Amino acid sequence: MDLSPVVAAISDEGIESAGKAIALGVGAGLGSIGAGIGIGIIFGKEIESVARQPEMKDELQSIRWLGFALTEAVAFYTFIFGLIAFFL
Amino acid sequence: MSADSAAVEAPSGASQSPAPKSGGLSTKAKVFIGLGAYFGVAILLFLIFGSDGKNEEFQPQNEFKLEPWITLELGGIDFSINKAVLYLLLASGLTIGTMLWIAKRMQQKPNRVQVAIEVAYDMTKNTIAGGSLDTKMARKWFPFLAALFFWIWFSNMIGFLPLPTNTEHAINIFGVEVPSFAIYAATANLSIPLVLTLVVWISYHVEGVRAKGFFKYLASWLPPGLEDMNPGAKAFIFVIEAVSHVARLISLSVRLFANILAGHLLLLFMGGGLAVLLGIAALGALTFPLAFFFFILEVGLIATLQAFIFSTLTAIYLGGATSASH
Numbered sequence: 001m002d003l004s005p006v007v008a009a010i011s012d013e014g015i016e017s018a019g020k021a022i023a024l025g026v027g028a029g030l031g032s033i034g035a036g037i038g039i040g041i042i043f044g045k046e047i048e049s050v051a052r053q054p055e056m057k058d059e060l061q062s063i064r065w066l067g068f069a070l071t072e073a074v075a076f077y078t079f080i081f082g083l084i085a086f087f088l
Numbered sequence: 089m090s091a092d093s094a095a096v097e098a099p100s101g102a103s104q105s106p107a108p109k110s111g112g113l114s115t116k117a118k119v120f121i122g123l124g125a126y127f128g129v130a131i132l133l134f135l136i137f138g139s140d141g142k143n144e145e146f147q148p149q150n151e152f153k154l155e156p157w158i159t160l161e162l163g164g165i166d167f168s169i170n171k172a173v174l175y176l177l178l179a180s181g182l183t184i185g186t187m188l189w190i191a192k193r194m195q196q197k198p199n200r201v202q203v204a205i206e207v208a209y210d211m212t213k214n215t216i217a218g219g220s221l222d223t224k225m226a227r228k229w230f231p232f233l234a235a236l237f238f239w240i241w242f243s244n245m246i247g248f249l250p251l252p253t254n255t256e257h258a259i260n261i262f263g264v265e266v267p268s269f270a271i272y273a274a275t276a277n278l279s280i281p282l283v284l285t286l287v288v289w290i291s292y293h294v295e296g297v298r299a300k301g302f303f304k305y306l307a308s309w310l311p312p313g314l315e316d317m318n319p320g321a322k323a324f325i326f327v328i329e330a331v332s333h334v335a336r337l338i339s340l341s342v343r344l345f346a347n348i349l350a351g352h353l354l355l356l357f358m359g360g361g362l363a364v365l366l367g368i369a370a371l372g373a374l375t376f377p378l379a380f381f382f383f384i385l386e387v388g389l390i391a392t393l394q395a396f397i398f399s400t401l402t403a404i405y406l407g408g409a410t411s412a413s414h
Binding site: 062065066068069070072073076077079080083 | 400
């Protein structure tokens with residue numbers, strides 16, 4: 001199979017913009033998977049703990065938000081680095 | 089469950105939730121009609137207006153570009169006044185102003201604003217400062233932590249108010265050039281969280297050195313329980329801990345910056361930016377309701393949460409540097 005016309009049609013610019021789009025998609029997409037799982041675990045465990053010990057609710061609340069924000073930030077790191085790759 | 093009730097349930101399961109609802113429609117049907125209308129409007133608009141092709145003129149990154157309003161340069165460093173400086177001053181003014189205003193008008197029977205401020209004050213004092221620091225350190229560092237919390241909170245919140253700051257696109261209203269309204273936050277610029285983080289980073293190291301002495305402080309970076317380890321492995325773990333201390337600089341600043349920037353970008357894209365960028369007007373009908381959702385999420389949760397996290401982590405770092413057990 002002769003691929004030379006296909007190869008000739010691929011421009012450097014096209015490859016570059018495709019790479020940028022892939023960087024943003026993979027960065028933001030895969031990053032969100034991990035953070036999504038993490039946030040699910042945090043809230044699930046918190047519900048479990050409150051169901052077990054309802055009197056701990058207030059103490060757990062601040063810890064939960066701390067964990068939530070730390071995990072959620074990971075999704076944004078990937079998103080920002082994807083955007084940096086896309087626009088710069 | 090008896091066999092009787094199972095027999096009753098079987099036909100109802102077959103007919104798919106027959107519970108009569110108002111209007112004669114089940115919840116499922118309502119959801120389907122709602123989603124159908126939502127996508128239907130978008131498809132209809134797409135059929136009418138079609139696609140204009142990709143818009144090359146619209147540069148989303150320019151929404152975050154800082155245009156110098158008053159050019160100032162001292163010794164080769166750019167000190168120009170731009171919109172980030174305006175937001176910085178606004179946030180500082182609001183923080184100082186609100187606190188002084190409330191402090192002057194303290195009443196026995198508090199009004200609503202005073203109650204809100206008192207709740208926030210209580211939270212910064214007991215949850216943020218008191219939660220991670222011992223009493224003496226909490227008393228010493230509470231003003232800093234509270235100022236940090238309130239300043240970041242105000243900075244995030246005014247970031248969601250549209251202000252006439254976009255001088256790049258001026259609108260002519262009766263002969264007066266008015267800059268178009270735009271949202272921007274001082275914390276959506278990496279420099280400002282980075283400066284806050286540097287202050288925090290240096291002060292917790294200084295506190296650690298003052299509490300334990302230089303070499304003892306460095307030794308306290310090692311996790312407890314390594315006393316009978318050989319020196320080579322200890323040095324290796326020390327290097328890892330040192331890297332983690334440097335990484336705190338990045339994680340603390342980028343967390344705040346990325347959250348606010350990503351929030352603003354989402355609002356920009358959902359509120360019409362994506363439709364303009366791709367030249368598909370129908371996309372706006374899909375993304376615009378999402379913009380409301382993200383706005384509520386950002387204002388209601390993220391803005392406060394990020395301010396809380398930043399000051400809580402500051403308190404945790406300060407506590408970790410000075411606590412004797414570690």
